């Protein structure tokens with residue numbers, strides 16, 4: 001027979017994490033805990049220049065004076081830093097020249113992630129920098145990018161090959177003292193991605209990175225830096241999925257975007273870290289600092305589809321420094337079971353005629369808590385600034401929660417700020433209507449949810465949108481017999 | 482086609498259908514009339530498989546199957562279609578996507594292949610012309626921002642696309658102007674064959690000037706209390722429902 005809301009809610013709670021598997025690759029690990037020696041160990045392992053070690057040590061000193069923030073609408077046991085391993089790298093020291101050289105076991109992992117060799121070959125136009133644990137193990141399409149002068153490599157490689165670029169831009173958007181987790185990341189980050197698009201170059205393909213946590217108990221501290229020089233364009237994709245675990249894993253990434261005059265950066269994320277089991281045990285803690293700065297006429301768009309993690313704390317933001325610059329934030333955040341997400345954006349309007357758009361779609365199921373937290377700040381000199389915000393919440397059960405915390409600070413009276421918010425429950429009528437047309441309940445839910453998220457999904461590049469839809473379906477799938 | 486015997490159904494502990502009997506054969510059109518609150522929409526919902534209703538007694542045979550044992554979606558896949566009195570809006574889902582999903586789910590159930598994009602679009606074109614539905618509406622979100630008349634026409638368009646065995650139209654005529662009424666009726670008439678059947682639930686006899694029913698039934702207080710031919714509809718139009726009430730109470 002059909003379904004009642006309560007049965008539906010129960011089924012949603014029973015869904016299993018679909019990407020739960022562990023790859024067995026021996027790791028080169030640091031001892032657990034955090035102190036100056038560990039930081040020196042990481043820096044030495046990575047053969048870093050002196051200035052970077054200094055940068056780390058300074059960040060560590062700052063971090064020690066800070067306390068973990070507790071203003072977010074999330075509750076969790078604070079991670080014990082002395083029990084976390086801050087460095088682990090797959091054994092292979094050799095870099096792969098081509099996908100064919102990659103370890104078969106890693107290939108298996110990639111297959112499960114849906115990025116099999118076969119698929120990769122067909123997906124020309126997508127360069128993948130695959131990060132397993134903390135070290136980048138494979139990079140492709142490099143030569144094509146080289147011709148255009150585009151640099152797309154692991155962060156460690158950028159430190160070795162392009163130290164001047166890294167030194168010039170790193171920490172200029174997210175200073176080490178920005179917040180507790182950004183400071184921690186600055187001290188102990190192991191790897192990540194670096195991207196530089198030269199003046200006037202339009203990157204002809206989507207740049208894509210798959211992140212992955214693989215070692216039990218390994219803290220992950222990714223560092224991403226994207227610099228789009230004057231008049232350039234890049235679309236950057238970040239996606240992740242992680243194996244099933246029992247203990248909480250800390251993930252504190254920092255992403256910095258720099259869009260110089262007339263440049264445009266589109267940054268898309270599909271986030272699917274392990275959310276914990278249906279009793280709320282295990283799962284990733286995801287505390288991310290993502291921020292971009294726009295110079296004159298520049299544009300940054302953040303698009304995110306968040307379905308994973310036990311606890312998420314993430315506010316991709318834009319500093320609209322230059323006149324006529326544009327910031328956009330499109331977000332879908334799904335929480336199920338005991339997941340907690342506190343996510344949103346900050347749009348800081350400094351320049352004249354700056355424009356920002358915020359579209360946030362929250363979906364809560366099970367006993368989860370889903371919060372939108374946003375700040376629109378119009379500074380004194382930001383004449384004619386404009387913001388449009390729309391924050392919608394969709395509730396799938398009676399036990400979940402949706403919260404909206406929109407903050408507006410306006411110091412210029414010429415600003416135009418519009419804010420719309422709605423909260424609705426997934427309609428029994430809508431589900432019945434679909435079922436009456438022969439559509440199975442799970443497909444009906446996926447159809448309705450995808451429709452609800454359409455404005456955000458439309459922002460994603462085609463192949464990513466398909467993957468995101470699949471992920472939404474999996475995240476909300478019940479075990480209907 | 483369908484045989485409803487002694488059907489009792491209640492909602493929130495309140496009995497709405499109180500022993501309803503009705504048989505519809507292939508090739509027939511039946512009209513069900515009755516005052517507000519008589520249980521007409523309840524009957525449609527119960528047949529379609531809406532969960533909120535509790536069936537306390539009776540049986541429904543649908544082409545040799547026990548209808549009440551089938552899930553909501555399987556009833557639809559077996560060829561039961563309900564044109565909703567109040568069609569539902571699904572924001573962000575295009576009519577086209579909705580219908581293709583629906584069509585493919587039904588095909589899948591029957592072990593048939595998925596419809597090709599080409600065949601699907603050809604079908605959309607053919608069937609939307611039948612109900613004179615603006616082709617723009619086909620790509621808009623399901624019923625979102627449609628006028629009352631457009632929603633009703635969209636229901637008939639969906640019916641035409643899905644080609645059901647048994648269609649139940651729940652007050653599809655209400656809120657339609659005379660032109661829209663003619664278009665909807667025309668659609669229903671064109672789809673009529675000796676293999677399918679239609680139950681037209683209506684309040685007014687004017688629809689029956691366009692869709693000529695083989696039988697007319699009066700549903701009153703959860704039961705079919707009177708059955709006849711088209712003349713019964715005219716009589717009801719003339720005298721209202723009070724005489725039915727008097728007749729029922731006299732028994």
Ligand SMILES: Nc1ncnc2c1ncn2[C@@H]1O[C@H](COP(=O)(O)OP(=O)(O)O)[C@@H](O)[C@H]1O
Nearest residue numbers: 492493495497516517518519520521522523524
């Ligand atoms: N959820 C409900 N709870 C209680 N009574 C209901 C509910 N829904 C409908 N009813 C009652 O059922 C009766 C029949 O309604 P309905 O089938 O819609 O009548 P009709 O379509 O003939 O106008 C009405 O008295 C109505 O008030």
Ligand SMILES: [Mg+2]
Nearest residue numbers: 521522566652
């Ligand atoms: Mg009714």
